[in-house]
Amino acid sequence: MECFPLLADAHHEFLNKFFHSATLMNIPAAHTIASEGSECGQLALVFSGSVRVYKLAESGREITLYRISSGDSCVLTASCIMSGTPFPAIAETETDVEALIIPSQQAAEWMSEAKPWSAFIFGLISRRLADVITVLENVAFLRMDERIAAYLIAIASQGPVVNITHHEIAADLGSTREVVSRILKGFESKGLVLGARGKITINDLPGLQAYQH
Amino acid sequence: MECFPLLADAHHEFLNKFFHSATLMNIPAAHTIASEGSECGQLALVFSGSVRVYKLAESGREITLYRISSGDSCVLTASCIMSGTPFPAIAETETDVEALIIPSQQAAEWMSEAKPWSAFIFGLISRRLADVITVLENVAFLRMDERIAAYLIAIASQGPVVNITHHEIAADLGSTREVVSRILKGFESKGLVLGARGKITINDLPGLQAYQH
Structure with a gap:
């Protein structure tokens, strides 16, 4: 109770x-x-x-x-x-x-x-x-890359490795899997995250936080 | 009361x-x-x-x-x-x-x-x-042109000529004046509306309604 x-x-x-x-x-x-x-x-x-x-x-x-x-x-x-x-x-x-x-x-x-x-x-x-x-x-008010950065920061409180698919992120944020995948690829190329099947590792939290303003 | x-x-x-x-x-x-x-x-x-x-x-x-x-x-x-x-x-x-x-x-x-x-x-x-x-x-879920069409349809219930600025539409819809002006220019070129300073005349309501789906 x-x-x-x-x-x-x-x-x-x-x-x-x-x-x-x-x-x-x-x-x-x-x-x-x-x-x-x-x-x-x-x-x-x-x-x-x-x-x-x-x-x-x-x-x-x-x-x-x-x-x-x-x-x-x-x-x-x-x-x-x-x-x-x-x-x-x-x-x-x-x-x-x-x-x-x-x-x-x-x-x-x-x-x-x-x-x-x-x-x-x-x-x-x-x-x-x-x-x-x-x-x-x-x-x-926010661009989709800013929203995905904020989303990853919020779930990173559970630990740096998160089990989540691009489809699930899209469904939470009102976007499409294609858009989410393109933005995450951009984050990967900057070394902010590392993606694997159904899993995202957050490598650079301050780098993601820089997207928030 | x-x-x-x-x-x-x-x-x-x-x-x-x-x-x-x-x-x-x-x-x-x-x-x-x-x-x-x-x-x-x-x-x-x-x-x-x-x-x-x-x-x-x-x-x-x-x-x-x-x-x-x-x-x-x-x-x-x-x-x-x-x-x-x-x-x-x-x-x-x-x-x-x-x-x-x-x-x-x-x-x-x-x-x-x-x-x-x-x-x-x-x-x-x-x-x-x-x-x-x-x-x-x-x-x-909607594109800005669909949202502006829906907005114009809603205010057209007051009559076909509406006193409203592009800035006011932008502030209601969370957009910028520039984006609203560009989309309204597109509507004008299709004969859907006619714009003047601080005023919009709705010429083709069914044409606007076609944007809703």
Whole structure:
């Protein structure tokens, strides 16, 4: 429970209601939880694993809006539940996911009844709105080479060798595999990274950081 | 009051609290209400006029996130108040604006106390989140000529002659005046539009619509 401060801090009375309504579910990797235009019948609180929320263009290009991991939930689902509008994106599990499922009627009722719940939902909203605006800002104002440099810097926090394909980078950034491959080849020729099949080694982090301004 | 169903439907008790806390203000055109990184001390409910919320890049390029008009309020301010984070954009009046100002402490308290208030705030959130995601989708997936065509089609609903500069279009779409001018010249040479200083006449709406797919 420690990944949800909501549950640690809540009153006994709310916890009783909460666990009476909630169902624990295991969802396998690569499963589509919600598709564009679907109705949101429930809200998932993720305990473990990762869910990717993305938009898909007619051309087949994708762009990641945000990821949901342990302790988090989906702001788009919350907003659809509150407003009764259909889901405007696609949500897909990237790994096996363990989640608590709350029926949407309860999720909506608790908003006005339970302070810790509405605080939790508002925390979600502010973070996600800021995330989506940052994505928008990057797409609108930065060149693709600057965005790929920033992307590599962000994932380099996991270590200098990252298992990722050009296709996955393209799908996160709203680009095509061809564009990503061309830019990474440019980075390679400058000694910034070293590419192999499904793997990128970051050789020169300061060199990549120089792309950020 | 008819522009805020919130106030029409609310109980007497909430209305008392509401009007006790609210202050009516007139804000002149071209006034910066909130700048990037500022604290949100109050929430404005707009009665008349228009507020533009946008991001500004270091390069000086701008992109409009959304506009706030009669009956509406600012979701970013609401989200900053709830989460105590600084304002992540710029809000500027485009015309003279008349607004009811609510101190942020009240706005936050009413979220858990007053159902019509939390419903109003959630309505804001869902609409704006959808707006911002649509902007993101357009920026990520469409070419600039397609986006300008869509922009002209949207404003053509006001009539075929629109008072707008190339600079204003660029600032809404996150582009530069030069790019907008080059694309509009292309549209002119195809007979789709006719440009004059600070004015665009739309000559061939179906021709512009053909750009949308």
